[in-house]
Amino acid sequence: MYLKDGPHPSVFNEQVKVVVPHGGNATLPCKLNRDSQSSFAGGEMRVKWTKFSKDSSKENDVLLSVGFHKTISGTFSRRAYLLEADEDDASLIINNVTLDDYGKYKCEVIDGLDDSKVVVSLELEGVVFPYSPRLGRYNLNFHDAVQACLEQDAVVASHEQLFNAWKAGFNWCNAGWLSDGSVQYPITAPREPCGGKNVAAGVRSYGLRDKDRAQYDVFCFTSHFRGRFYFLIQPYKLTYREAVEACKNDGAEIAKVGQIYAAWKLLGYDRCDAGWLADGSVRYPISNPRRNCSPTEAAVRFVGFPDKKLKLFGVYCFQVFE
Structure with missing residues (x-):
């Protein structure tokens, strides 16, 4: 939760994570917090929703609302809108949630030179699975890995999804691409062929790799x-x-x-x-x-x-x- 003091609108959320099934509808909470001294008169405030990229290096526009005017971007067209349950509600509704909708979203309220924001995570109920093609182990660069997952009705898994799968008992010795361009693998039972038997269990990482030249398997996520x-x-x-x-x-x-x-x-x-x-x-x-x-x-x-x-x-x- 993020709050700003002073006579300007601030925003807060009642939950930082929303979990929905693939194809379901998600409500990402964002509420205005105003007092009687707020300078907001109704027409100048902007509500902006953005989605962080897979590696969190940039933000992509989802929805911009200025008064009665609303702009919805990209794949969210006709699927996203503001709940507006009351005058202080800036929550975002996303219908027919897709695998690519997974990630972190930012709600930002801008009033003149002042702004306040909250971040909400949208997660999907699903499963992470390892994949290698007919050619065999370690034959996919990052771009091939993305395509391989798409062809199997999936997307490349995130680190968070792999980490959650590891916590649930996922144990796999082959390293695979993740959505941020890193290469990792989950070990619940340490053993000699998989980094050593005396090394602690965990999600082991090779770090970020060359997306064009490096070749590994891939961890896909489907729902x-x-x-x-x-x-x-x-x-x-x-x-x-x-x-x-x-x-x-x-x-x-x-x-x-x-x-x-x-x-x-x-x-x-x-x-x-x-x-x-x-x-x-x-x-x-x-x-x-x-x-x-x-x-x-x-x-x-x-x-x-x-x-x-x-x-x-x-x-x-x-x-x-x-």
Whole structure:
């Protein structure tokens, strides 16, 4: 909470973090605090909402309000507006929250030469997962990593998202890109091949790396989806091409890696059948560990990137809800 003393409007918020599901609506609080001596007369004050970039190096405009005139910027057009529950309410509403909406927002009230501001974090309920392409480990520069996550219905995870996943038990030895251009990896069980067994558990960082030349894996973040994820029952095993067609014939599309992780983590989806996914990988989600089906841990099990001509697997499909 930030407050300014004196006879000018100041702002405060009742919560510094808002957590919503993907596709939901978020209310980012921002309230004016005025006294009877305030110089504000109603027409000169400006309310400005901005969003910090992934690395916090700059701010991007979201909404500017001056009296009755309001300007909404970029991807927030038609999705963002002020709540204005009363004359002191400058809270921001964001409808149909996307994965890219995650981050820190600043509400700034400007009255002449005076201004006051608060910062609110918007977080999404979701899951962080590691990703490497068919080429294998450490083959993505930062720009390739961004594209790889997008293709799997996800975005590159932030440090905060990876840190929260680590606190929840995420343990992964391969280093991956994060949204600020750093490369990190989460270790809950220190061991020799992963930085040493005598080093404390934690999120280990290589720091910022060259986005064009350095190559690593990537940590992606995905959230709830509007659709149905399912294993398509078939009388026989499928090649990759047959798997794509089978989903299409069922009124769906072959599922993406982000969708299998979201179904597993957020919906508790559990199935022991290995199935093709859109990137050509074969995986299966286990929420209830058991013999022959990930006996030691709940996880999305990775079979690999087999020859697409092999008729050895089923398929996971995804049907979008209109």
